[in-house]
């Protein structure tokens with residue numbers, strides 16, 4: 536059996552968007568009250584984008600740019616959770632389900648920990664998984680780099696998928 540047929544698969548995802556004044560800040564499908572938000576073609580939900588790339592990567596199916604091109608007007612302002620549901624459909628079609636997801640948001644502020652539960656619930660629901668399989672956390676970079684200077688936010692995610700029921 537080749538590596539690509541193995542039962543467990545791991546994928547990695549990364550995303551970053553610029554912070555701009557007056558945009559909505561949506562992370563993990565949760566709208567957070569903040570004077571600055573993330574700029575993008577869709578709702579710029581970097582957390583969900585990183586999770587989608589991790590899942591697509593684990594299945595060997597490319598990335599979100601391939602599946603949901605930002606040149607397609609259909610995805611303008613799209614809810615990233617609805618795109619995650621489409622990724623979940625692809626998972627089912629290919630016989631995969633989520634073993635677990637672990638993600639880190641990199642942001643200098645605002646304080647995100649009060650929202651981790653809701654973010655995890657939203658992501659688990661879109662994936663028809665359970666919240667205890669989705670771990671969300673955040674860190675600052677102590678003022679270093681683009682996230683530290685508040686130019687943007689980043690998100691990293693790994694997804695472990697299992698094949699079969």
Ligand code: MG
Nearest residue numbers: 550579581584
């Ligand atoms: Mg993105």
